[in-house]
Amino acid sequence: MEIKGKVIATTNYRSLPLIAPETFAGQQKANTNVSVNGVTNALDDHGTEHLWYRCALADGNFWIRSDLISFSIPSILDQLPFVTAAEIPNPKKIAFTVVEPSQDTLLKQVGVALAAGETLDAEEIKLIIAALKRYGTRLRKEWTAANLREAISILDKLFSYGVVMHGSDGGGWSLSEMQLVQRSIDLVASGTARHFQRLFNVADNMDTVGFRLMFAPLRIVRVPIDDVNPNPVIDPKTGKSPKWWARNSRGFELYLGNLAFTGMSFKFRPEDLIVHETSHCLNFRYRPQGKFLYDFYTLKGSYTIPAAETFDGKSVKTNFLDFDDGYSTRPRSSDHPAEVVTDAFTNDFVNGYQDSVKGEARRSQVRGLMKLAIENRLKEYGAVRARVRGESDKTLEGRLAILLDFLDETEFADLNLFSDKIMA
Numbered sequence: 001m002e003i004k005g006k007v008i009a010t011t012n013y014r015s016l017p018l019i020a021p022e023t024f025a026g027q028q029k030a031n032t033n034v035s036v037n038g039v040t041n042a043l044d045d046h047g048t049e050h051l052w053y054r055c056a057l058a059d060g061n062f063w064i065r066s067d068l069i070s071f072s073i074p075s076i077l078d079q080l081p082f083v084t085a086a087e088i089p090n091p092k093k094i095a096f097t098v099v100e101p102s103q104d105t106l107l108k109q110v111g112v113a114l115a116a117g118e119t120l121d122a123e124e125i126k127l128i129i130a131a132l133k134r135y136g137t138r139l140r141k142e143w144t145a146a147n148l149r150e151a152i153s154i155l156d157k158l159f160s161y162g163v164v165m166h167g168s169d170g171g172g173w174s175l176s177e178m179q180l181v182q183r184s185i186d187l188v189a190s191g192t193a194r195h196f197q198r199l200f201n202v203a204d205n206m207d208t209v210g211f212r213l214m215f216a217p218l219r220i221v222r223v224p225i226d227d228v229n230p231n232p233v234i235d236p237k238t239g240k241s242p243k244w245w246a247r248n249s250r251g252f253e254l255y256l257g258n259l260a261f262t263g264m265s266f267k268f269r270p271e272d273l274i275v276h277e278t279s280h281c282l283n284f285r286y287r288p289q290g291k292f293l294y295d296f297y298t299l300k301g302s303y304t305i306p307a308a309e310t311f312d313g314k315s316v317k318t319n320f321l322d323f324d325d326g327y328s329t330r331p332r333s334s335d336h337p338a339e340v341v342t343d344a345f346t347n348d349f350v351n352g353y354q355d356s357v358k359g360e361a362r363r364s365q366v367r368g369l370m371k372l373a374i375e376n377r378l379k380e381y382g383a384v385r386a387r388v389r390g391e392s393d394k395t396l397e398g399r400l401a402i403l404l405d406f407l408d409e410t411e412f413a414d415l416n417l418f419s420d421k422i423m424a
């Protein structure tokens with residue numbers, strides 16, 4: 001990606017120290033457009049530390065102090081290579097002193113600042129910068145050292161689930177928002193593990209791998225706007241476009257806007273909304289018998305809990321009169337069957353079914369749906385894996401074992417899927 005900048009004020013090179021031989025003869029006029037290809041920090045001739053950008057013009061490279069250039073896009077620092085003294089040609093000829101970057105300067109590369117009086121050691125800063133660059137995460141600006149450590153540990157933990165947390169320009173995660181996402185993913189993971197345990201009697205470490213099998217890769221983006229509906233449509237009744245607090249895009253990306261964190265009504269908790277958005281992945285991704293999962297779901301009408309699932313071995317009949325019968329939380333955006341069935345998964349993961357026959361009947365329905373989704377996952381994808389490895393086990397248990405083996409030996413490595421280069 002090319003980063004374009006504009007020189008703000010006419011520069012005079014006698015007062016602006018330049019790095020030789022990367023000098024540029026003559027003056028640089030205000031409003032000149034330049035292409036920026038590197039950043040460093042150095043002392044100016046008054047001994048004050050500044051960031052400097054390396055710019056390219058037809059005549060060659062020159063360096064300019066950061067306050068004398070403007071950019072059309074924010075947060076460019078983490079996209080530019082940081083040029084160290086050793087990498088600058090003939091550093092002895094430079095007219096200013098390139099210094100070891102301070103903590104502040106280093107963290108600025110990834111858009112983060114430590115609060116007054118807070119410090120980290122050099123090794124930790126290196127790991128933090130590496131993690132933020134690796135995951136493409138943007139954080140809120142100011143942090144204490146302890147909170148920053150916790151934020152990185154959340155990123156690492158979520159990565160082990162196959163989840164990366166991104167932030168778009170101008171947006172950034174706060175620690176409490178990250179904790180909320182982690183709680184929500186944990187709920188989905190332990191809920192999914194329960195279904196794997198029931199179906200296959202596997203127990204060890206199923207939270208992480210169960211989630212990876214069914215939901216990874218998943219990118220979660222913090223968007224700093226109130227409405228994340230990409231195609232707002234005016235409702236003829238209200239004359240307004242309903243605000244989307246969050247959305248799931250094609251089963252692989254969650255977009256969480258400001259209201260996902262601040263706009264909660266008494267009707268549901270923020271966890272419920274994030275669990276709902278995550279649950280959308282199931283209906284998006286899995287097509288048992290070529291159908292949507294909601295095609296197997298009784299929205300309204302009669303349903304029988306099978307005898308095998310009841311305490312006394314007798315089936316129990318009930319009649320759903322309403323979409324919401326048996327649910328305690330309903331963060332859905334409409335009454336489309338994909339939304340209603342997603343609320344069913346949500347109630348399952350947050351343990352939100354009502355303590356009633358209808359609640360138990362919904363739970364029984366979701367057991368059936370999760371069985372279909374998991375079998376679909378193992379049949380469609382497990383089969384490919386088995387073929388690649390030259391293994392011919394056609395039972396679901398065998399395929400699950402092969403997939404678990406595979407997950408055991410591979411680190412989740414699908415980050416490139418989300419790189420702008422590939423998705424542009």
Ligand SMILES: [Zn+2]
Pocket residue numbers: 276277280331332333339342
């Ligand atoms: Zn929804």
